[in-house]
Amino acid sequence: MISFEIPESIVNQSQMTKMVAEQAMRPYSRELDEHEHERPDAFVNMTWPFAQQMMKSSLRSIEKRLGGNGTNGTNGTNGHAAPKGPDFSILGFIMMVEQMSWGDAGQYLCLPHPMLGGSAVQAAGTPEQQLRFLKKFTEGDPKWGAMAITEPGAGSDNSSMRTTAVLDPDTNEWILNGEKIFITNGKLALEDSDGLCVVWATIDPNAGRAGIKSFVVEGHTPGVSIAKQEHKLGIRASDTVALHFDNVRLPFGNMLGTLDPQQPAANKGFKGAMKTFDASRPAVAASAVGIARAALEFTREKLAEEGIVLDYTKPRHELTAIERDLMEMEVRHKGAWLLTLRAVGMMAHGESNRLAASMCKFRAGEAVTWITQKGVELLGPMGYSREWLAEKWMRDAKINDIYEGTKQINQLIIARSILGYSRRELK
Amino acid sequence: MLDFRLDEEQKMLTDAIARYANERMRKVFRDAEEDGRIPPEVVQAGWELGILPTGLPEAYGGFGEYTALTGVLASEELAWGDLAIALNVMVPNLVAVPVMLCGTEAQKEATLPQFCDEVMPAMTAALTEPVVKFDPYKLKTTAVRENDEYVLNGSKTAVPLAETAELILVYANEDGQTQAFFVPADAAGLSIDKKAKLMGIKGLPTFMVTLADCRVPAANKLGGEEGINFGLILNHSRIALGAAAVGVARAGYEYALDYAKQRVQFGEPIAHKQSIAFMLADMATDIDEARLLVWEAAWQMDQGHDITRDAALMKQRVDDIVVLVADRALQVLGGYGYIREYPVELWLRNARGFASFDGLAIV
Numbered sequence: 001m002i003s004f005e006i007p008e009s010i011v012n013q014s015q016m017t018k019m020v021a022e023q024a025m026r027p028y029s030r031e032l033d034e035h036e037h038e039r040p041d042a043f044v045n046m047t048w049p050f051a052q053q054m055m056k057s058s059l060r061s062i063e064k065r066l067g068g069n070g071t072n073g074t075n076g077t078n079g080h081a082a083p084k085g086p087d088f089s090i091l092g093f094i095m096m097v098e099q100m101s102w103g104d105a106g107q108y109l110c111l112p113h114p115m116l117g118g119s120a121v122q123a124a125g126t127p128e129q130q131l132r133f134l135k136k137f138t139e140g141d142p143k144w145g146a147m148a149i150t151e152p153g154a155g156s157d158n159s160s161m162r163t164t165a166v167l168d169p170d171t172n173e174w175i176l177n178g179e180k181i182f183i184t185n186g187k188l189a190l191e192d193s194d195g196l197c198v199v200w201a202t203i204d205p206n207a208g209r210a211g212i213k214s215f216v217v218e219g220h221t222p223g224v225s226i227a228k229q230e231h232k233l234g235i236r237a238s239d240t241v242a243l244h245f246d247n248v249r250l251p252f253g254n255m256l257g258t259l260d261p262q263q264p265a266a267n268k269g270f271k272g273a274m275k276t277f278d279a280s281r282p283a284v285a286a287s288a289v290g291i292a293r294a295a296l297e298f299t300r301e302k303l304a305e306e307g308i309v310l311d312y313t314k315p316r317h318e319l320t321a322i323e324r325d326l327m328e329m330e331v332r333h334k335g336a337w338l339l340t341l342r343a344v345g346m347m348a349h350g351e352s353n354r355l356a357a358s359m360c361k362f363r364a365g366e367a368v369t370w371i372t373q374k375g376v377e378l379l380g381p382m383g384y385s386r387e388w389l390a391e392k393w394m395r396d397a398k399i400n401d402i403y404e405g406t407k408q409i410n411q412l413i414i415a416r417s418i419l420g421y422s423r424r425e426l427k
Numbered sequence: 428m429l430d431f432r433l434d435e436e437q438k439m440l441t442d443a444i445a446r447y448a449n450e451r452m453r454k455v456f457r458d459a460e461e462d463g464r465i466p467p468e469v470v471q472a473g474w475e476l477g478i479l480p481t482g483l484p485e486a487y488g489g490f491g492e493y494t495a496l497t498g499v500l501a502s503e504e505l506a507w508g509d510l511a512i513a514l515n516v517m518v519p520n521l522v523a524v525p526v527m528l529c530g531t532e533a534q535k536e537a538t539l540p541q542f543c544d545e546v547m548p549a550m551t552a553a554l555t556e557p558v559v560k561f562d563p564y565k566l567k568t569t570a571v572r573e574n575d576e577y578v579l580n581g582s583k584t585a586v587p588l589a590e591t592a593e594l595i596l597v598y599a600n601e602d603g604q605t606q607a608f609f610v611p612a613d614a615a616g617l618s619i620d621k622k623a624k625l626m627g628i629k630g631l632p633t634f635m636v637t638l639a640d641c642r643v644p645a646a647n648k649l650g651g652e653e654g655i656n657f658g659l660i661l662n663h664s665r666i667a668l669g670a671a672a673v674g675v676a677r678a679g680y681e682y683a684l685d686y687a688k689q690r691v692q693f694g695e696p697i698a699h700k701q702s703i704a705f706m707l708a709d710m711a712t713d714i715d716e717a718r719l720l721v722w723e724a725a726w727q728m729d730q731g732h733d734i735t736r737d738a739a740l741m742k743q744r745v746d747d748i749v750v751l752v753a754d755r756a757l758q759v760l761g762g763y764g765y766i767r768e769y770p771v772e773l774w775l776r777n778a779r780g781f782a783s784f785d786g787l788a789i790v
Contacts, residue, residue, distance in 0.1 A: 001432070001433075001434045002431060002432065002433065002434075002437075002496055002722055003428060003429060003430045003726065004429065004722075004723050004726050004727075005428050005429060006428075006429060007428055007429075013594060032573075076618070085428075086428065086429075088429070091429060154528065155550055176517055180451070182706055244452070261747060304730060312560075312736045312739040313564050313658070313736050314736060315560070315561065315562045315563070315740070315785070316561055316743070316782075318560070318562070320640075324743075327739070327740060327743055328744075329440075330740055330741065331740040331741070331744040333743070334720065334723075334740060335716040335717075335719065335720055335744060336714070336716075338719035338723055339716055339719060341429060341719075343713070344433050345429040345430055346431060348429065348711050349430060349432070350434075356715075359711070359712045359715060361776060362708075362712060363712050363716060408705075409585060409706075411703075411705045411708045411709070412701070412704075412708075414708035414711060414712060415701075415705060415708040416704075417705060417706035418684065418700050418707060418708065419684065419687075419688060419707065420709050421698070421704075423700075425698075425699055426698070426699055426701070426704050427701075
C-alpha cells in the first residue's frame, strides 16, 4: 500500500538531530571551513553519546539474531520465527544524515560512528565479527570508522585493485601491502582514535573480483601510515587521506566473512562491497538533499526579506524569472528526496533497491549541485560572499556528484539495469 | 508506513487497464490520431473497465471508495496506452469528480448514479479559455446572479466532446471566485463552435464554446449557495494530468529502450553506446522522479491536506520532464523518430500539451 508516512519515533529522532544541527554544527560551519582539518569538537562531543546508543541498539539486534539462531551462525529455522516486518532503522539513519547535512555536510562526515566501515562490517562480516569489531563504538572515547576501496590506479574500476593480503601460514596472519587513497575519516579512524578502517584487498591477484576480500584494520595498527591529507574544494571539516600499508599484520579473523564456501558469508567479498552501496548511496543522496534544503531555505528566507514570496496559485506566465527558479529549486529538492525515500523504503521492506539506490544518488547529486549554484546566483553578490554560507554549500554540494560512485558510474549502473546488460555489453 | 508497493486492488485495476491499453488502445491509436476519430467501441470498452465506479460509494451505485492515489495509478496506465483515448474515456470524470468533491447531496444523487451506467454519460466540462494569459483562478467568463438565475457570459476552449454532450459543467468567475454551473447543451445562449485544431491528441474532439447571456437556474450552481472549493478540484485535475504525463513519458521511454536494443549500427545495438544508454538512464530516473511527485501529492490529498503547493511544484517539474523524455525518445530513434510510421513523434506532440493546459481533464 503506497504511503509516504514516516513513523513518529523517526520524526521525533529527526527533530532531535535538527537541534544538534542548529546548536553544534551551524555556528561552527564557517570557521571549520576556513580552518581545514580542524576537528569539530562541539559536534563530536555532542553526538558521541547518541552514536554510542545507536550502535548499542544495532548490536543488540545482532545479539538477538545470534541467540535465536544458535551461536554457530547457521540459519536454523525452528518454525516459530515471528514474521519479519519492515525494518525502518535505515530510514531513521537517512533522516539523521539529512538533518546533519543541513547543519554542515563536512562535520556530518565526522560523526563518531563506524559509518561506511560499519556498513561494510555489517554487510560482509559474520554476526560474531560484527559484535567483535563494532563493540568499541559503544564505549570509551569517541571513535571513527572508515572504508578504503579506492587506489591510485583503481577508482570506479575497483575490481582492478592491487592492494594484497597474503596469509602467513606460520602465524595464521594476513600481511597487507598497498596504497589506498581518498579515505574519508582515515585519520580520525586510524591515527586519532582506536577506530577501524575496512580495507579491500585481493588474496589472489589472478582471480579478479573473486579474490577480493575485506579486512578490518584497527586504529594504531603497526605498519599503517598516513601518506597524505588532502586539501579539498568543500567538506573541509572532514579528513580525506591516503593510507600506506607496509607489511601490516592482521589476525586471520580480521578478514570479514569466511573462506569456507559452505558458509553463507563466504561469497560476500566483492559482492559485499557492492551491497554496502545499496545503503550508502541513499545516505549520500540524503546528505545531498540536506545541503540542498539548507540552500533552499536560506535563499527563500533572504528573498522573502526582499518581498519575494511564492504564490503557488499563480499561473506560470505570471511568475517572475526568480520565482520560477525558486520553484524549480523547491521541486528538484523534493524530487531528489522522494527518490531517496523510495530507495530506503524498498530496503526497509526487504526489496532489492540497487537500481533505486543508484537513481537517488545520481539525481540527488545532480539536484544539489544545481540547487546550491542557483542559490548563489539568486542571492546576487552576497551569494558569492564568504559572509554567508551559500557559497560554502555550493562547494560542499559537489562532492555528492562524485563520491560513492560518480554521477556517471551511477548512470552506467542504471543503464545496465534497465537494459538488462552486463558490463560486457555496456562498458 | 513508508511503502511504494501497490495494494491488491490497485494491482488488479492497473493490470486490467494495461490489458485494455495493449489489446485495444495500442491497436488503433495511430489511425485514430491520423483520422481525428477514435473508434466508439474502443472508448466504450474503456468505459466498461468501470474505473470511475470503483471510486464511487455504493450509495450512488458505485462499488468502492475514492482515493486520489488509485486515480493517478489509473490515469498513468490509461495515458500510457494513448493520451487521446485516455482523455476521451475520462471525460465523464470532468463532471463526476467535482460533484463528488463539492456537490450538494441533491446534486450527487442526481448525477453520480449515471456514472455507474454501462452507457457513458454525455457530460463534459468547460474551464480553459482562449487567451494567452489563462488563469483558472481568475476566469474571464462571468457568472452574475439575477434573482433565481445565473447569467453566464464568455468563451471557452478545449471543451472535449462538447458537440455530443448533453450537459456541460461551465466554470465561471462569480465575484472573483471560480464557480461551476451545470448548463444543458441546448440552453439558449450556449453555442458550440467549430472543432478545435490541436497539435496533438487529435483523436479527441475538442470545441470552442461561447456563452452569451446564457441563463441557468440558481440551483445549477455546483455546491449550492456555498459554491465549490475550486482549488481542491484544480489540484485534483493537476495530479491526474501529471499522472497522465508520466504515462506518456513512459510510453516514449519504453519504445526508445526496445528500439535501442534492436537497432544495430557499427556491428552492435546502439544501446551498447553510452551516449544512448545514458540518455535512457536519465529518462528512467526522470520518470520515476515525476511519478513519485505525483504519488506524493495524491497521497497528501488522501490524507486531507491542502496540496496546492505540491500540485503546483509537481506540475512545473512533470510538464518539463514529459517533454524532455519524449524528445529524447525521438532522438534515440534518429530519423525514424521524425517519421509518422513510428509513434514517437505523436508522443512528443502529446507531451507538449501538458504545459499548455491546466484543468482540461479533471479526472
